[in-house]
Amino acid sequence: MLSLDFHYERDDFQLQVRETFALDGVTGVMGPSGCGKTTLLRCIAGLEKSVQGTVSFSNACWQDSKIFVPPYKRGIGYVFQDGRLFPHRNVRDNLNYGLRRSRKRHGPSFESVVEWLEIVPFLDRSVTELSGGQRQRVAIGRALLGAPRLLLMDEPLAALDWASRVSIMPRLRDINRQFGVPVLFVSHDREEMARLSDELVLMENGCIEERGRSRQLLNRAQGSLADDHALSVLEAQVVRTDRPYGITELDVDGRRLMVDQSNLKEGQSVRVVVPAAEVSLCLEDIERISVQNRLKTTLTDIRDIDEHHALVVLTLEEQKLLALITRRSRHRLALKVGMPVYAHFKAACLEVV
Amino acid sequence: MLSLDFHYERDDFQLQVRETFALDGVTGVMGPSGCGKTTLLRCIAGLEKSVQGTVSFSNACWQDSKIFVPPYKRGIGYVFQDGRLFPHRNVRDNLNYGLRRSRKRHGPSFESVVEWLEIVPFLDRSVTELSGGQRQRVAIGRALLGAPRLLLMDEPLAALDWASRVSIMPRLRDINRQFGVPVLFVSHDREEMARLSDELVLMENGCIEERGRSRQLLNRAQGSLADDHALSVLEAQVVRTDRPYGITELDVDGRRLMVDQSNLKEGQSVRVVVPAAEVSLCLEDIERISVQNRLKTTLTDIRDIDEHHALVVLTLEEQKLLALITRRSRHRLALKVGMPVYAHFKAACLEVV
Amino acid sequence: MTGEAWQAVSVTLQLAGLTTLLLIAIGLPMAWKLAGMTSGFRPVLEALVGLPLVLPPTVLGFYLLVAFSPNNLPGQVWQDLTGTTLAFSFSGLVLASVIYSLPFVVQPLQRAFEQLDRGLLEAASSLGAGPIDRFFSVVLPQTFRPLLLAACLGFAHTVGEFGVVLMIGGNIPGETQVLSIALYDAVETQDFASAHTMAAGLMLFALVLLIALYSLDRKGHR
Amino acid sequence: MTGEAWQAVSVTLQLAGLTTLLLIAIGLPMAWKLAGMTSGFRPVLEALVGLPLVLPPTVLGFYLLVAFSPNNLPGQVWQDLTGTTLAFSFSGLVLASVIYSLPFVVQPLQRAFEQLDRGLLEAASSLGAGPIDRFFSVVLPQTFRPLLLAACLGFAHTVGEFGVVLMIGGNIPGETQVLSIALYDAVETQDFASAHTMAAGLMLFALVLLIALYSLDRKGHR
Amino acid sequence: RVAVSANFRQVAEILATEFEEQTGHTVTLSSGSTGALYNQISYGAPFDVFLSADSRRPEMLAETGRVSGKPVTYAFGRLVFWQPGSTEVTYKTLSGWNEKLAMANPDTAPYGLAARQVLENLGLWEKKKSLVVQGTSIQQAWQYVATGNAGAGFVALSQLRTDDVQDGYLLLRDELYNPIRQQAVVLSGSKNQKLGQDFLDYILAKKQQIIVQKAGYFPAVDPVVAKVSDTEGSHTP
Numbered sequence A, B: 001m002l003s004l005d006f007h008y009e010r011d012d013f014q015l016q017v018r019e020t021f022a023l024d025g026v027t028g029v030m031g032p033s034g035c036g037k038t039t040l041l042r043c044i045a046g047l048e049k050s051v052q053g054t055v056s057f058s059n060a061c062w063q064d065s066k067i068f069v070p071p072y073k074r075g076i077g078y079v080f081q082d083g084r085l086f087p088h089r090n091v092r093d094n095l096n097y098g099l100r101r102s103r104k105r106h107g108p109s110f111e112s113v114v115e116w117l118e119i120v121p122f123l124d125r126s127v128t129e130l131s132g133g134q135r136q137r138v139a140i141g142r143a144l145l146g147a148p149r150l151l152l153m154d155e156p157l158a159a160l161d162w163a164s165r166v167s168i169m170p171r172l173r174d175i176n177r178q179f180g181v182p183v184l185f186v187s188h189d190r191e192e193m194a195r196l197s198d199e200l201v202l203m204e205n206g207c208i209e210e211r212g213r214s215r216q217l218l219n220r221a222q223g224s225l226a227d228d229h230a231l232s233v234l235e236a237q238v239v240r241t242d243r244p245y246g247i248t249e250l251d252v253d254g255r256r257l258m259v260d261q262s263n264l265k266e267g268q269s270v271r272v273v274v275p276a277a278e279v280s281l282c283l284e285d286i287e288r289i290s291v292q293n294r295l296k297t298t299l300t301d302i303r304d305i306d307e308h309h310a311l312v313v314l315t316l317e318e319q320k321l322l323a324l325i326t327r328r329s330r331h332r333l334a335l336k337v338g339m340p341v342y343a344h345f346k347a348a349c350l351e352v353v
Numbered sequence C, D: 001m002t003g004e005a006w007q008a009v010s011v012t013l014q015l016a017g018l019t020t021l022l023l024i025a026i027g028l029p030m031a032w033k034l035a036g037m038t039s040g041f042r043p044v045l046e047a048l049v050g051l052p053l054v055l056p057p058t059v060l061g062f063y064l065l066v067a068f069s070p071n072n073l074p075g076q077v078w079q080d081l082t083g084t085t086l087a088f089s090f091s092g093l094v095l096a097s098v099i100y101s102l103p104f105v106v107q108p109l110q111r112a113f114e115q116l117d118r119g120l121l122e123a124a125s126s127l128g129a130g131p132i133d134r135f136f137s138v139v140l141p142q143t144f145r146p147l148l149l150a151a152c153l154g155f156a157h158t159v160g161e162f163g164v165v166l167m168i169g170g171n172i173p174g175e176t177q178v179l180s181i182a183l184y185d186a187v188e189t190q191d192f193a194s195a196h197t198m199a200a201g202l203m204l205f206a207l208v209l210l211i212a213l214y215s216l217d218r219k220g221h222r
Numbered sequence E: 001r002v003a004v005s006a007n008f009r010q011v012a013e014i015l016a017t018e019f020e021e022q023t024g025h026t027v028t029l030s031s032g033s034t035g036a037l038y039n040q041i042s043y044g045a046p047f048d049v050f051l052s053a054d055s056r057r058p059e060m061l062a063e064t065g066r067v068s069g070k071p072v073t074y075a076f077g078r079l080v081f082w083q084p085g086s087t088e089v090t091y092k093t094l095s096g097w098n099e100k101l102a103m104a105n106p107d108t109a110p111y112g113l114a115a116r117q118v119l120e121n122l123g124l125w126e127k128k129k130s131l132v133v134q135g136t137s138i139q140q141a142w143q144y145v146a147t148g149n150a151g152a153g154f155v156a157l158s159q160l161r162t163d164d165v166q167d168g169y170l171l172l173r174d175e176l177y178n179p180i181r182q183q184a185v186v187l188s189g190s191k192n193q194k195l196g197q198d199f200l201d202y203i204l205a206k207k208q209q210i211i212v213q214k215a216g217y218f219p220a221v222d223p224v225v226a227k228v229s230d231t232e233g234s235h236t237p
């Protein structure tokens, strides 16, 4: 468990954090450039001296008004955004640096790490003679071999190709599980986040704006970020949880909605995010289709948004739902304002917040 | 036009290139870590001295057995993988460095560049006091303001959040179009590549393995990589292109398929990639639905793949299509092998290779 | 202080100033060349530059005196060119001081040049900066501190050095008598009142100058 | 050469060697402290370290002589502690040489420390290296070249310096008679045969040593 | 331009000032160690007159033809045994001395040679050798004693006169050492040989020699004056 309650100021930038992280898996940190992700990690690592407040990790106080445990006693592993390999040591000696100082903590073995990071071919090369991605892999390896009790990773995969990432990410999860090392992971890549992180922290302007399960936050982020992707948010109540299938039934303006999420409680108020592109329209109420969500709505607006596509506004009772369809379908179905239509969308494409 | 025919050796690494690039748009370069992307860019820029062979750019010979035009006379702009801002100058002076030496070539204005790279708030800061993403934006700005005749960008957006990328990418395209500056762009991000690049070069082990239109190469790469996402590939013929709606009609095993791509020729053989998650099943043939692809198939196999989901194999005449549905739907519809079912999927979710 | 002492101050400042300028002017390109050399010949050159250090200054001065004599080639060339003798002239002093202090300037500069981030030079090159432009816009600002240090050491060393100067200069008031020699004379002739004054003055001046320079240096670079 | 000359060689080497070691031992932490200081007091300290430079060596030697006298505090303390006088002893020579050569060691090291990439220290810290560990595993290897340079300058300067040594030493064969003074004496008494031999020997030795060091340096760092 | 050995500089200054007042010519004094001045003159230093602290260098200059006329003796140095702070210094003090003993280097400095001769003639050289600390010049020997680093030593009388030291020293009998003959020459390379000669003549005149004598030297020319000095202010036993 990582408890943070501190305040940090630098020039015109302020970081203010008051959160407790369970940290039993991988916690992702996302946010726009300059929002303070790196600074947050540095404060946790003890690399910023002028932090005001308390930091404690699994019952050990790392910092309060009296105590300041220096970074080298915190037992962390830090993958820096800018690598920071020791230029006077070759790859092997860089990797060994942390290993030698790991105070016999339990961690992955040298052989396994260099093997799955594919470092073996250049183990004896100078670190100044590596490509960007190779450097980054060495930096990851170096941090892991220090057998940290907490792993702080600042965009560790940014310079890697997707194949490397795909092969490294499961290993990071393994490290996390096998050695019980919680990971705090900064990245800009939503796919990476989706695969790797359990909890997600969204930062903005020196503050933690939002926390939550990764999938949920991610889809929202995607919606709001990919500005050409319209979406709707529906207010709903949990009606029934359907254990065997892991599906939950919600009520939206008196209509039934299925989501494939099993951690909701009956009676709870939730919000459901529906990407417009996932919604298709049907003029009849058909049952014999695998699509589970078929909501009766009224078409209240329609407009062409580009050469090929049209955006349709559907009204339930009070709430609105957006659907993105082709202009061809618009004409084929002769859609008109005021028509009753059924909105279809798969349970799997919804996010509940 | 950029003609390359050279050979470069360093220790145990060899780069061998013999290609001519039209370079009328953005050319992407992808490949695994250490395959030689950075080296390729450096050779083109003239930063590697021991290159053997010829390099010429739009009728000017930059290098052959006799000539070697030094980098500073090539009129290039280079965004380095590792930033390389001048630490003794503040942000403004870093940006001005190239501008002052641009020999009055035509390029974007200072004001416009700092505005859309969102550099304005820290124009007068020391470059050592920037976050990773801020540094990268300054590096991009500096290269652009040199009004290059050829822009070489080595993972320029790697440290940026998606929103920043989304706002920067169109601007890069603008630069490319407005000033006729060809761009050579290294990145590991397929989405970035898809949005930005026209042509794509795939490298492997010091060689250019493949070149082609971005979309095609990209989807292939994606398919093979996203291993946990089932998908199907259908062989198809182009039957008709439907200009007004930008939709093309394909024939797959005698069935009609719509894809929202308008650059295909009639009679052409293509392959269509259909992600299983995008396919839903319907037991009746309904017309009055916005989904345009409704293929009649036979259910030939079905199996539960995890607690909640089932994978369904559908056969057209000879070809097979996969659909991912919830186990709940499987039971509700009482799906059985041998049943005729209609496979629904939206035109927009298909990739044509 | 006497008029002679003031004359000595002025000669000293002129000598140290001119020597420092020359040291930089000569040492800079030398250090740059040395830093860029890769041949096995380089350690030899480096050692040669450092050599004047191991000779006691008056001995070095003596050999310079021999070399500067119109009977020998360097002195002869100088006489043919200028019509004056090199020894016992201000020019000779400057030349000798430059030779003696060169290692203190060349070596820190050379190290600074070697540690220079070549990546920044490549970046400058890609932005259209030619070699000279790069030198002034990247190399110099990057090595400003070592340069300042080198200049300070060179200046201070020239002010304090007297063995070479004594030998070459001949202690001629107003022309080659510098403060360090006047101070030396004062100590030698038991004129401690003058000696203390001059020593205190010299140290005060140096202190003020150095503090000013170092403060400037700190302001310039965070 | 005579037996006395060989003794002088041996004293010289001992003196230069010991002085260099002490210079490093004292200069290293001093440079480190100075490099880390942020207070406005720092330029003053920097200037103080550089101060011995502006005094002519014999004058500095004279003041050291005054300080070393048992009538004055430093000399008295030393006498109380060791029962011997500081002047005319090898220890005194070493102390004087250290004071005189300190700026040549402290300043290059300080610059090197300042230019050190703090990021690497943070990285080492995150990997569990404490301050001393960091100093030996990161700082020293990173500043190896400036350190070597500093040691070389310090060594050469001590070999060549004679003003201070002349003043403090008392020319006692086998204890404080060093080569530079013998060489100086030879020149003073117009014994040029010996002078040439000694000068040539000294320079040859220095040349070989410096070349060896610089070659080593180049091998060590690509 | 006069090159003057450092130990004679102060006297030379007084003499030069007077000479300037009388003749209207300017005298520029450059001082240094005798050896260094000799080397400079050998390599063409632009001096007119050389006041050496010994007789060897002027003779060497004469041999190589750099001298116009002959070297002349302008003063004799006088050696004393000095123990600051003591009121009663005798030959016994010297023979019983067993602490650091400062003197000039006998190989390089005339006063050093004289000091050694004194010890040899008193039969003390072998005993005292290990106590000796040598200054390269007589100035250094004086500094060693004056700063208290050496308890006693052989210095020049002129040095004590400069500082007005009244007691604590033993003026050594002049038969104990060979005369420290300080010679002067006019240099043949000089453009002002006549003037140089005038200056030499001037300092050899009786009036000036008294100044020289007051400063702690034996005057060069007039043995009468020498006798006077021997009795005056003497601490000889």
Ligand SMILES: Nc1ncnc2c1ncn2[C@@H]1O[C@H](COP(=O)(O)OP(=O)(O)OP(=O)(O)O)[C@@H](O)[C@H]1O
Pocket: A010, A011, A013, A031, A032, A033, A034, A035, A036, A037, A038, A039, A040, A081, B122, B128, B129, B130, B131, B132, B133, B134, B159, B161
């Ligand atoms: N060394 C520094 N000195 C002063 N200000 C800094 C320094 N480093 C970063 N900043 C500023 O502090 C703020 C937070 O920076 P931080 O590095 O934490 O951002 P970030 O979230 O990591 O961004 P990025 O995704 O671009 O790396 C930014 O406004 C940045 O300009």
Ligand SMILES: Nc1ncnc2c1ncn2[C@@H]1O[C@H](COP(=O)(O)OP(=O)(O)OP(=O)(O)O)[C@@H](O)[C@H]1O
Pocket: A122, A128, A129, A130, A131, A132, A133, A134, A159, A161, B010, B011, B013, B031, B032, B033, B034, B035, B036, B037, B038, B039, B040, B081
């Ligand atoms: N300075 C160097 N000296 C020696 N070898 C190097 C140097 N830089 C890179 N290499 C090697 O050359 C090969 C190509 O490197 P390059 O930097 O071109 O790769 P890259 O494709 O840019 O990789 P990445 O995506 O990791 O940046 C690699 O095997 C690398 O180890």
Ligand SMILES: [Mg+2]
Pocket: A037, A038, A039, A081, A154, B131, B132, B133
């Ligand atoms: Mg960051």
Ligand SMILES: [Mg+2]
Pocket: A131, A132, A133, B037, B038, B039, B081, B154
């Ligand atoms: Mg690269």
